[in-house]
Amino acid sequence: MNEVWHQHKMRVQYKDTDRMGVVHHGNYITWFEVGRTEWMRHYGMNYYKMEEQGLLLPVLHAEVDYKKSAHFDDCVVIYSKVATYSPVRLEFHYEARKITEEEYKQMDTMTTAEPFGELLAKGSTKHMWVNPEWKPVRLNKVAPEIYDALQNMMEK
Numbered sequence: 001m002n003e004v005w006h007q008h009k010m011r012v013q014y015k016d017t018d019r020m021g022v023v024h025h026g027n028y029i030t031w032f033e034v035g036r037t038e039w040m041r042h043y044g045m046n047y048y049k050m051e052e053q054g055l056l057l058p059v060l061h062a063e064v065d066y067k068k069s070a071h072f073d074d075c076v077v078i079y080s081k082v083a084t085y086s087p088v089r090l091e092f093h094y095e096a097r098k099i100t101e102e103e104y105k106q107m108d109t110m111t112t113a114e115p116f117g118e119l120l121a122k123g124s125t126k127h128m129w130v131n132p133e134w135k136p137v138r139l140n141k142v143a144p145e146i147y148d149a150l151q152n153m154m155e156k
Contacts, residue, residue, distance in 0.1 A: 004111045005079040005080065005081045005115055006039040006042055006043075006079070006081065007110065007112055008034060008035050008077065008078045008080070009078075010078065011074070012070050012071060016072075017071065021072060022071055023120075025064070025066060028096055028120075028123065031076075031078050031096055032062070032078065032080070032092070032096075032125060035094055036092050036094075039082075042110055042111075043149065043153055045146055045149065050143070050146065054132055054142070055129060055137070056129070056132065057129060057130075058127060059125050059127055060089075060126045062124070062125045063123050064121050064123035066120075066121050069120070070096070075098065075100065075104035076097065076099070076120065077097050078094065078096055079096075079097065079112075079115040080092055080093070080094050081093055082150070082154060087140040088128060088138055089126065090126075090128075091124060092124060093123075094121075094123050094124065094125075095121070095122045096120045097115055097120060099118075103116075
């Protein structure tokens with residue numbers, strides 16, 4: 001299975017911090033969603049286009065392990081990758097890591113074999129492919145081109 005991580009760099013926004021000056025714990029889930037959305041866009045699975053095809057991908061389960069705090073204006077990278085997949089389900093793993101200003105400015109690739117930086121949080125989300133009526137669907141049947149792209153990408 002493909003062990004390449006997609007990386008999305010960002011700066012911590014003031015709005016994401018609490019009165020103590022640290023990133024509110026709930027924002028990590030939002031960051032993971034940003035990472036997942038950018039992973040999908042990078043690999044040609046744009047959410048908007050999938051929804052036009054009648055495919056939805058709701059979250060069934062999410063978990064986060066918090067390690068260290070991030071603060072306003074920190075440089076952060078959200079690493080995302082598919083951990084497991086089937087025609088019906090998809091599971092992502094994530095890591096949020098703090099990097100230096102210099103690393104932030106030099107980062108110019110979208111993928112990496114190994115996450116780097118100071119680990120802030122790691123987690124996962126589990127999803128199920130459903131139709132607009134929220135009934136489970138088999139991706140390989142309703143959108144074989146998307147399933148084939150996912151399968152080909154994961155085997156590289």
